[in-house]
Amino acid sequence: MEKNPLLIVRNLRTYFYTEDGVVKAVDGVDFEVYEGETLGIVGESGSGKSVSSLAVLRLLDPKGKIEEGSEIIFNGKSLLELSEDEMRRIRGNDIAMIFQEPMVALNPVFTIGDQIMEAILLHRDVDKKAARQMAIDMLNKVGIPEPEKRIDEYPHELSGGMRQRAMIAMALSCRPKLLIADEPTTALDVTIQAQILELMKELQREYGMAIILITHDVGVIAENADRVVVMYGGKVMETSDVQTTFKKPKHPYTWGLLNSIPRLDIEQERLYSIPGMVPDPLHFPAGCRFSNRCEFGEEKCSVEMPPLVEIEPGHMVRCFFHQKVEEAQKLSKAGEGA
Amino acid sequence: MTNNKTVATNNAQNTNEGKNVLLRVDNLVKYFPIKAGVFKRTVAWVKAVDGVSFEVYEGETVGLVGESGCGKTTVGMALLRLYEPTSGRIIVNGEDTTHYFLPMRKAKKYVRSTYINRFQKDDFTPQDDLDIKYYDIFKKNGENGLLDYLVGDLENKRLSFRRNIQIVFQDPYSSLDPRMRVKNILAEGPLAHKIIEKSQAIEAVGKGLEEVGIHTTHMYRFPHEFSGGQRQRIGIARALLMNPKLIIADEAVAALDVSIRSQVINLMMDLQKEHNLTYLFISHDLSLIKYISSRVVVMYLGKVVETSPKEELFETPLHPYTKALMSAIPVPNPEFKKQRIILQGDVPSPVNPPSGCPFHPRCPVAKPICSKEVPLLREVSPDHIVACHFPGSL
Numbered sequence: 001m002e003k004n005p006l007l008i009v010r011n012l013r014t015y016f017y018t019e020d021g022v023v024k025a026v027d028g029v030d031f032e033v034y035e036g037e038t039l040g041i042v043g044e045s046g047s048g049k050s051v052s053s054l055a056v057l058r059l060l061d062p063k064g065k066i067e068e069g070s071e072i073i074f075n076g077k078s079l080l081e082l083s084e085d086e087m088r089r090i091r092g093n094d095i096a097m098i099f100q101e102p103m104v105a106l107n108p109v110f111t112i113g114d115q116i117m118e119a120i121l122l123h124r125d126v127d128k129k130a131a132r133q134m135a136i137d138m139l140n141k142v143g144i145p146e147p148e149k150r151i152d153e154y155p156h157e158l159s160g161g162m163r164q165r166a167m168i169a170m171a172l173s174c175r176p177k178l179l180i181a182d183e184p185t186t187a188l189d190v191t192i193q194a195q196i197l198e199l200m201k202e203l204q205r206e207y208g209m210a211i212i213l214i215t216h217d218v219g220v221i222a223e224n225a226d227r228v229v230v231m232y233g234g235k236v237m238e239t240s241d242v243q244t245t246f247k248k249p250k251h252p253y254t255w256g257l258l259n260s261i262p263r264l265d266i267e268q269e270r271l272y273s274i275p276g277m278v279p280d281p282l283h284f285p286a287g288c289r290f291s292n293r294c295e296f297g298e299e300k301c302s303v304e305m306p307p308l309v310e311i312e313p314g315h316m317v318r319c320f321f322h323q324k325v326e327e328a329q330k331l332s333k334a335g336e337g338a
Numbered sequence: 339m340t341n342n343k344t345v346a347t348n349n350a351q352n353t354n355e356g357k358n359v360l361l362r363v364d365n366l367v368k369y370f371p372i373k374a375g376v377f378k379r380t381v382a383w384v385k386a387v388d389g390v391s392f393e394v395y396e397g398e399t400v401g402l403v404g405e406s407g408c409g410k411t412t413v414g415m416a417l418l419r420l421y422e423p424t425s426g427r428i429i430v431n432g433e434d435t436t437h438y439f440l441p442m443r444k445a446k447k448y449v450r451s452t453y454i455n456r457f458q459k460d461d462f463t464p465q466d467d468l469d470i471k472y473y474d475i476f477k478k479n480g481e482n483g484l485l486d487y488l489v490g491d492l493e494n495k496r497l498s499f500r501r502n503i504q505i506v507f508q509d510p511y512s513s514l515d516p517r518m519r520v521k522n523i524l525a526e527g528p529l530a531h532k533i534i535e536k537s538q539a540i541e542a543v544g545k546g547l548e549e550v551g552i553h554t555t556h557m558y559r560f561p562h563e564f565s566g567g568q569r570q571r572i573g574i575a576r577a578l579l580m581n582p583k584l585i586i587a588d589e590a591v592a593a594l595d596v597s598i599r600s601q602v603i604n605l606m607m608d609l610q611k612e613h614n615l616t617y618l619f620i621s622h623d624l625s626l627i628k629y630i631s632s633r634v635v636v637m638y639l640g641k642v643v644e645t646s647p648k649e650e651l652f653e654t655p656l657h658p659y660t661k662a663l664m665s666a667i668p669v670p671n672p673e674f675k676k677q678r679i680i681l682q683g684d685v686p687s688p689v690n691p692p693s694g695c696p697f698h699p700r701c702p703v704a705k706p707i708c709s710k711e712v713p714l715l716r717e718v719s720p721d722h723i724v725a726c727h728f729p730g731s732l
Contacts, residue, residue, distance in 0.1 A: 044596055045595055159684045160684075161684055189405035189406055189622065189685070190624070190666040190667055191405060191662060191663060191666045191680075191681045191685075192684065193666065193668075194665075194666035194678075194680050194681075195680055197668075198680055216595070216596060217668060218596075218670040219668030219669055219670045220668045221670070222669065222670045222671055222674075223668045223669070223672070224668075242672045243672055246670060246671055246672050247673075256597065257597060258670060260597055260599070260600035261599075261600070261670060262600075262603070262623075262625040262626045262628060262630070263629075263670060263671075264624065264625050264628060264652070264664065264667055264669055265669045265674045265676075268629060270607075271600040271603060272600065273600040273601040273604055274601075277565050277567065277568075278565070293597075
């Protein structure tokens, strides 16, 4: 893989100013996406994974603000310095997005053809007839049968899987360099999920685009991502390539998360469970955001926020005591062997 | 469908030995009408559940797995008679309970058509244990005796049914009354069933909360003051306080965050050991089913396609659908290599299910016979039942 960062996010902070106080949904997030790769962002509800990606497209609702000092650089351009007009030329053209609920994301009163053509007509210098042909080709590409007929159907006439295919067709109609997929298969059945993920991989190979895949399902990440960002409480807790994340996790949260899911590939006596609750973004604990649920934590953790440090090339961890996770990992491995 | 029934009942007899069957579902059918026009005429039927049979033994966990629209939730609702089944029998602890929630006239009609009319024929041969038991009563006490046995004191029968079978719902936000305090939510059932006295309510509720890991003092709070995981714990406590034998858990952890999910799963497994509970665990998540169940029932489009003890199912799945479903589950291990079977197309509509085997339009190994003949449930190896013309061919 070429090591050309397509997107660089530095110290991204997005705060929501609500009546109850300031919600620090994303609080100093750094990551980059290289050309042609799939970056998986994994986290639970409230971890800030969706907000980070919406911030990249500057699609936050009016209460949300991208704070001073945040940097989003796409293809050498700083997105936060662009005017709204310039930004609109990037959205749907260079960076496209697909959402979790295709029924909500699609407009129910327009045919899917109209909605795909809208993007093409906006970004490409073609007439309506050519745009329609391009839309039909796209629908064909995403595996919708009888695209000439389906193009004139409304979203409600399609099944969930077909709707998500139509969304992908729309997102890819202008051949974006970066596709942001926010829980693209969460609303779908597993057999349909497998179809959609396979389709996304195929199209990625063909178009050479980069994908940011946001999900709470670590299984989906393991099978589809090249590199992984683990988020918790608005912060990046760990970043590494996908092998390392799953084989040698160094952050207590990543470790706990991986051990707490039922798995098909191994036998499990009892699931590990991370104690406590997912924190309320209005009241994060002081110090490390995970400190109140962490098994390895010490006093220091609830006072000071640990920095994100690179412990091996390409492996960043935000934890003072990441050696402890390594030991625990060895112990549980030994236990399995015995 | 009739053939289906005999196969299932025969099988029930084979595997009954030594284990107490707590719940037996026999050829359960639930159709929902689609109404249209000014006069609301029924124009079609949604065949949500179309001949489902399985057993749940005492103390075990049965996982009912399938994708959305396969009818797994409808099975749960029909078991509890939150939907009245179209046909089929629901047998709890060796007694037919199908007619319990029908009006008296219909209940009597059911008993007559299901048992008495058959018993009165000269060439009657018992089909299962229940037939033998009821035929005995019929011979001794006559028609009225059996009627009295089955529909007498129906009110009490209903109460005891409700006590013995409880449900935990998927959505912890909509399954607790937002205007009731936790104390009242939890005490309502036991008080109505006279399991506890009013004076004992606080103590009982406190004990129930403690068991699910919620602080006793929180009983005066309202549901909105709790997180999703805590609410699900309250839902479990509510079921538990009725002292049930069987708990139906319908996607009980699907709405929870990953880190909370394992807490609730572990809690449910601990409670099972402590109280000797039996679970019917309804879920779409095969990994979870693998972890929690001892036996698995796989459903597709309103029908059971495969039933097997867990270990055997995951080692040698025989139905092509089960196999495809397993291969579609993402495994959190990038080095894990598995056979990838990508199914074509969508699940067909239950209004117009395909002819023959419901899975044949998506099946990679379908042959001409599959579109013509409905495959019956067959016992391929002990306790491993599959509905496929060519089991194990994928």
